[in-house]
Structure formats: C-alpha cells, structure tokens
Amino acid sequence: MEKGKGRVCSLCNEKRAALKRPKTLEQICRECFYTVFEDEIHRVIVDNQLFKPGERIAIGASGGKDSTVLAYVMSELNRRHNYGLDLFLLSVDEGITGYRDDSLETVKRNEIQYGLPLKVVSYSELYGWTMDEIVKLIGLKNNCTFCGVFRRQALDRGAALLKVDKLVTGHNADDIAETVLLNILRGDIARLSRCTSIITGEDGPIPRCKPFKYTYEKEISFCGCFVLDKQLSNHDDRPRAILDIIKSGEDFRISTSTKMPEQGICERCGYISSQKWCKACVLLEGLNRGLPKLGIGRSRGVRGEINSEHNANMKPANGTKNLQSKQCGSLDF
Numbered sequence: 001m002e003k004g005k006g007r008v009c010s011l012c013n014e015k016r017a018a019l020k021r022p023k024t025l026e027q028i029c030r031e032c033f034y035t036v037f038e039d040e041i042h043r044v045i046v047d048n049q050l051f052k053p054g055e056r057i058a059i060g061a062s063g064g065k066d067s068t069v070l071a072y073v074m075s076e077l078n079r080r081h082n083y084g085l086d087l088f089l090l091s092v093d094e095g096i097t098g099y100r101d102d103s104l105e106t107v108k109r110n111e112i113q114y115g116l117p118l119k120v121v122s123y124s125e126l127y128g129w130t131m132d133e134i135v136k137l138i139g140l141k142n143n144c145t146f147c148g149v150f151r152r153q154a155l156d157r158g159a160a161l162l163k164v165d166k167l168v169t170g171h172n173a174d175d176i177a178e179t180v181l182l183n184i185l186r187g188d189i190a191r192l193s194r195c196t197s198i199i200t201g202e203d204g205p206i207p208r209c210k211p212f213k214y215t216y217e218k219e220i221s222f223c224g225c226f227v228l229d230k231q232l233s234n235h236d237d238r239p240r241a242i243l244d245i246i247k248s249g250e251d252f253r254i255s256t257s258t259k260m261p262e263q264g265i266c267e268r269c270g271y272i273s274s275q276k277w278c279k280a281c282v283l284l285e286g287l288n289r290g291l292p293k294l295g296i297g298r299s300r301g302v303r304g305e306i307n308s309e310h311n312a313n314m315k316p317a318n319g320t321k322n323l324q325s326k327q328c329g330s331l332d333f
C-alpha cells in the first residue's frame with residue numbers, strides 16, 4: 001500500500017481501511033465490513049435458533065434506518081443461506097402527518113426493492129384515533145405513552161392478520177443497553193428480567209425476535225450509508241461498554257421470593273394483561289370518555305379505578321379479537 005494513503009484493512013490486508021469498527025476497533029475496508037456485518041447477524045440467527053424452515057416472519061418496518069437495514073439483511077441471508085422463510089413487511093401507521101407518511105414511502109420502496117409483501121395497519125382503523133388527533137387532545141406531554149402502547153399492540157394485531165409465526169424488529173445493542181439502564185433506574189424487575197432476551201413473548205401467539213441484539217447502531221447506520229465513516233469511532237474509550245451493559249442485564253438474577261406480576265387476559269380485547277384491562281384499553285377508554293389522562297403514569301390508583309369500573313358498553317379496539325401477548329409498555333420489546 002502506498003505511503004500517505006491510510007491504513008490497510010486488517011482483515012483482507014489489501015484494500016484501504018474505510019472505518020474503525022466501533023465494536024472491535026479493527027480498521028477495515030468497506031467490503032470486509034459488509035461481510036463481517038452480515039456474517040455476525042447470520043451467526044446470531046443460527047446460534048440462537050431464531051427461525052425454523054417454512055416459518056412466516058413479519059419484519060416490523062418503520063421506514064427508519066434500523067428496520068430498513070433489517071429488511072435488507074433478512075431477505076439477503078434468507079436467500080443466501082436458504083433459511084426457507086416467508087418474509088413480510090409490517091408497518092404501523094400512527095397517523096403522524098409529515099413523519100410516518102414520509103417513512104411509509106421508504107417502506108413501499110423496500111417492498112419493491114426486496115420483493116417482500118407489505119401490510120400496513122393504522123391507529124385510525126384499529127383504535128379510531130390518529131396520533132395527530134390524540135396530540136390535539138392531550139398536547140405534546142405524555143403522547144409517547146399512547147404511541148408506545150398502541151404501537152406495540154398494533155404490531156401484534158398486524159402480525160396476527162398476516163398469520164405469521166414470528167415478528168422481528170430492528171432493536172439494536174444500543175437500544176437494549178439503554179433499556180437495561182432505564183429498567184434499573186425505574187426498578188422495574190419484571191421488564192429488566194426479559195428486556196435482554198433475544199426472543200420474547202414465546203408464551204403468547206406471536207414471539208418477537210431481535211436479530212440486531214448484538215449489533216451496534218453505528219454499524220447499522222454505516223451499513224445503510226446514513227452517516228459518514230468518521231462518525232463511527234465514538235466508542236474508542238470503551239468499545240465493549242454497550243455489550244457489557246447487555247451482559248450485566250443478562251446476568252441479573254431474580255430472587256425466587258420476588259413477587260412478579262401475574263399475566264392474565266384483558267377482559268375487553270383479549271390481549272395479555274396483568275390487570276383486568278390492558279393498558280391500551282385503559283388509554284382508549286380515557287380518550288373516548290374525554291378523560292385522556294386516565295391511565296397515564298404508573299399510579300396503580302388511576303389504573304385500578306378504571307380497571308374496577310368495567311364499562312360493558314365500550315367497544316374493544318378493532319382488529320383481531322382475543323389476541324394474546326405480553327403486557328404493553330414502551331419499555332417492553
């Protein structure tokens with residue numbers, strides 16, 4: 001390699017290194033990066049036995065970088081390694097003008113590029129409310145609670161409509177490390193114990209998998225060409241910090257005497273819930289009654305109150321009936 005033209009790739013020893021991997025600090029070329037990136041995800045899929053041949057898999061497709069790269073990698077690995085999977089794109093349209101309508105255009109392009117059938121489910125058809133309408137009613141504070149809870153359930157409903165065996169999402173190592181820390185700070189033992197699992201919801205009808213569990217967000221960005229090469233080296237001090245946080249979450253053991261919430265079924269819509277009504281139904285009830293603050297926050301009192309005065313005349317959320325899954329919540333995967 002000529003002097004002054006930069007380092008040579010530490011893997012192929014031929015091409016010029018284009019980036020320093022945030023995870024390992026190796027200096028590698030673009031071509032070797034794509035190879036190790038895809039190979040690592042293939043290993044994660046195989047080692048964790050995420051899929052079985054013949055399964056129908058929905059890819060949660062938001063149109064953002066993580067799920068766009070996930071759709072690409074899943075279709076590529078499925079073809080290259082003969083996984084034998086039937087892949088689908090599943091998008092939730094929250095009804096946020098100027099945001100989701102734009103990203104749905106990206107998903108529609110992915111549908112054509114990767115030849116994957118696309119299903120879009122919307123808050124307006126499932127709940128009778130768009131996020132724009134909810135924000136108009138409650139303002140910008142707390143609207144994330146509605147969006148997170150409704151999205152989680154909407155993904156499950158869409159997956160049930162597609163009759164898939166599993167749902168994969170683009171949650172990455174950074175997301176999981178952040179969730180571990182948040183759950184520790186909130187003292188949420190139940191979520192801490194399951195947020196590092198690569199597969200969740202196996203006791204429900206539609207398990208969720210995170211093939212990017214060990215993949216750093218910066219590498220996904222690079223793969224999607226969303227950031228410049230030089231932005232990739234921010235983890236120089238502690239390249240393994242993110243993986244170490246995930247490991248500490250995995251190592252966390254719950255004492256057998258800790259009382260965990262019992263999972264039951266929402267009496268109103270059939271979704272799994274530790275209370276009489278699931279969180280989505282409580283929030284929806286608040287919206288329909290013109291009391292949108294009911295059910296917001298962690299106060300057992302408010303939720304308990306609405307859970308104790310079941311209104312038989314209220315219609316459950318539209319969509320698939322008697323769908324079961326984990327309790328909803330923005331920190332749940």
Ligand SMILES: Nc1ncnc2c1ncn2[C@@H]1O[C@H](COP(=O)(O)OP(=O)(O)OP(=O)(O)O)[C@@H](O)[C@H]1O
Nearest residue numbers: 060061062064065066067068090091092169170171
């Ligand atoms: N509206 C949506 N429709 C379908 N899937 C979604 C939607 N929003 C989120 N997801 C799924 O959940 C994952 C994590 O979502 P999150 O909102 O944390 O976004 P993110 O980390 O920015 O990911 P992305 O870059 O894919 O949007 C996404 O990668 C995707 O698989």
